[in-house]
Amino acid sequence: MAALCALSTLIVIVVAALAAPLIAPQDVTDPASIDLWNSELPPVWAEGGTWSFPLGTDLQGRDLFSALLYGTRLSLGIALAATLIPALTGLFLGMLAGIRGGRIELAILFLCDIALSVPSLFSAALIAALLRGGSGGVLTTSGAALVIICAISLSAWIAPAQASRAEARIASGRDYVMAARLIGTPGWRITLFHILPNCLGPVMVAVTLGFGSAVLTEATLSFLGIGLSADQASLGTLIRMGYEEILSGKWWLAVFPVAVLTLLVLAVNLIADWLGAWLNPRRGNGDGGATG
Incomplete structure (x- = not known):
């Protein structure tokens, strides 16, 4: 039940974010649509609120509901790029380590240790400084997003690599894999049809x-x-702007972005827990892997 609620919540958030240009009352990426005279308006149910801005407005006069839609879309896009690309790298390196072993495995594990020792905050600061130096001190939205993607990617490949390495080592010792080797099955075919399917679940x-x-x-x-x-709407920038004003009574500037972020991360984590529990019986069965 919890997983179903989490999946429903995630679908609603993702669909709303993707449909932001269609359902958002205001295009927060267009400065011409923003009026500073409308800044810091409260939600519609509070005194001074208006239906034109149902969740109120921020310091720049942007409709907060629209900013949340566009900001969630930007945050989801950054997180997706920073997760999927490193996942493919981690899957390849983990399988390589699990299958080959020896010095190759030690080298990949050493790379994992190095990546874990570099904080993402330090990486982002260094990458941002390098990109700003090459762009005259100003980063576009795509450049700023690239900074965060690179910073997250430096460590995002580690968990998929560790998961695929463990499964590849287990699968390599199973009877059907050893039998495939004895009859002369090519290594690429064993990897693709016998070992890879076992690695996909944990990854x-x-x-x-x-x-x-x-x-x-x-x-x-x-x-x-x-x-x-601050002018590039994302969940993080909206929370930062709201935090600066929360003590002045403008609670909606921080509460709504934090609520969306909390729901999004909670839904993803619940889905991950359910997925792990669903896959666990298959992984626990020594003969339950893919047999090609």
Whole structure:
């Protein structure tokens, strides 16, 4: 039941974010549609609120509901790019380590240790400094997003690599894999049809958890001012702007972005937990893997 609710919540958030240009009352990416005279208006149910801005407006006069839609879309896009691309890299390296072993495995494990020792905050600050230096000190939205994607990607490949390495080592010792080798089956065919299917389940769980972590990391980096600027709506920048004004009584500026971020990450984590529990019986069965 919890997984179904989480999946429904995630679908609603993703569909709303993707449909932002169609359902948002205001295009927050267009400065011409923003009026500073409308800044800091409260939600419609509070005194001074209006149906033109149902969740109120931020410091720049942007409709907060529209900013949440566009900001969620940007955050989801960054998290998706920062999760899927490293996942493919991690899957390949993990399978290579699990199948080949020896020095190759030690080298890949050493790379994992190095990547884990570099904080994403430091990586983002360094990448942002390099990109700003090459662009005259100003980053576009795509450039700022690239900073966060690169910072998250530096460690996002580790969990898929560790998961696929463990499964590849187990699958390599199973009877059907050893039998395939004895009859002369090519190594690429064994890898593709016998070992890879066993690795996909754990990697899917790792990627799902990594996606939720990437959303949080983007929000953290944007909150700290690394990467996306205040005029580039994302969940992190909206929370940062709201935090600066929450003590002045403008609670809606922080509460709504935090609520969306919490629901999004909670839904992803619940789905990852369900996925891991669903796949666990298959993984626990020594002969339950793919047999090609």
